[in-house]
Amino acid sequence: MEIVLGIDIGGTTTTLGFTDREGKMWAETVIPTLAEQHITAYLPRLYEAVEALYAPLKAEHTWVATGIGVPNGNYFKGTVENPPNLQWGGVIPLCDLFEKQYGLPAFLTNDANAAAIGEMKFGVAQGMTDFVILTLGTGLGSGIVVNGELVYGHTGFAGELGHSTANYEGRHCGCGKRGCLETYVSVTGIRRTVSKLLADSLVHSTLREVSQKDLTGEMITNAALQGDKIALEAFEYTGQIFGRKLAEFAVFTSPEAFILFGGLARAKELLLQPTLKHMEANMFGAFHGTVKVLFSALQDKNAAVLGASGLAWHELEKRKRKM
């Protein structure tokens, strides 16, 4: 059976797996990324893991392509361009390197775009042609699908909704701007919101006992589930900012759904209820009731690897259609 290699490169770990056309994972493994290493030290370790993973599959399967999801991945060029969390050094032609190493086509995109393709091929977006995925982790990543295709735009970097502006005089963002959406709506963002609420209010909260650094999304969720007023208010505040911006995103591409993914999405209803309320309250007339907000169905499967694999299958199909 034909299989593809999907690789998800994160700042901490690299996950790789071989997947068939239906999204079944035939083998999977994880290696540490060791982000401080140069690419020349990282690649041999990655190749070794790939080959060890493929060896027992070789007899019955044929590896036909590779898909890679990586921060700052440039789909058009197949390069990784100065990823903020990896000390790889400059612009790395990762697709070329993989194609040379294994003589197979390789495709690459950023991690949020890979997640979008994963949802479209194997998740809740199956059958949808217009949707937006939002990955709510350390930052806020996004992948936009229009007419059944990922939007890459003129630069290859379209879909940076985390850096749309929620407040021009707002929080400082790592990108140098102020008030970017991801400074509010992400795990890091809601942590900052808790700090703000702990400053503003006098109400009792168990969250006063934890440092901002030690605070996790899970802790905020658990506190909210136990009725902690600061934690509940943090979700309300996050949902207000998020819902307003989702209403705004809707007038852009009129998506069928926003699909939420990543750490903060694990809060489920706590995040969803205020978000929906503020999204509908701010929605342009013609779009009322037209946009769903869903959670990724791949959350607990290996979504990132499925997304990277999905990219490879998607690109192979596109090539076939063109032939």
Added chain:
Amino acid sequence: MEIVLGIDIGGTTTTLGFTDREGKMWAETVIPTLAEQHITAYLPRLYEAVEALYAPLKAEHTWVATGIGVPNGNYFKGTVENPPNLQWGGVIPLCDLFEKQYGLPAFLTNDANAAAIGEMKFGVAQGMTDFVILTLGTGLGSGIVVNGELVYGHTGFAGELGHSTANYEGRHCGCGKRGCLETYVSVTGIRRTVSKLLADSLVHSTLREVSQKDLTGEMITNAALQGDKIALEAFEYTGQIFGRKLAEFAVFTSPEAFILFGGLARAKELLLQPTLKHMEANMFGAFHGTVKVLFSALQDKNAAVLGASGLAWHELEKRKRKM
């Protein structure tokens, strides 16, 4: 030679013309729309104008399709749905009516989308696959092109950037929301800005002598060109709000260009300079210097009819590719 009929239906006038594949206009005419008439009174007048226009062309040309640009046009259904400025009554299946009347394929989209197609086929967007057109008239309309195709989205109404939010506590908008971009960046918007500045400031201005109702975009432009401080400040204020939002739109689809069209675009450099300054100041790092702001090249030709014609040619080509 094959020609198509392009029709632009506005609240005041309906313009129609026969155009060839290169955008050459072979005949053109204008009739009053008489917006207060029901569709059953409007259509016979339109048909009559169409037939009078086609009669002298018949010998040498073949009419092959019709393209229509109309406010609240639904591309998917070929219908016009409760246009705010036309008393046509309900949902009008305009494409079906035209196809039945003349036995030729008919296509329809809203006026801003038609303008986008016109730019792509005959204007400054020739060769571009990713751009956004913004029509700055009474309101702010927009058409978004991604991967060389108009973005219609799940509802068919994608690209309502005039109703993205510039200020949640801002100006009342005709749509019922507050602070929509078009309440600032449009001919109507800059008029409201002049009123605001006349209230806030004490400086001398010839614009104090004109009522808000009588004030035109041209008057504000002329005053600015003569150094009127209120008029200049109005363009600065408009450009700040516009530039900030353009920077935000850029992170969505990463367009090659924003193309400005319509009454307010006639102010040219007066609008462009502050817009560019604030767009770049608010641009996300990866997009700095990647987005042009251009003026429509069709401004003084009959852009709307060219756009409607372009739609017909574009759809005919799509049908051919599918066959």
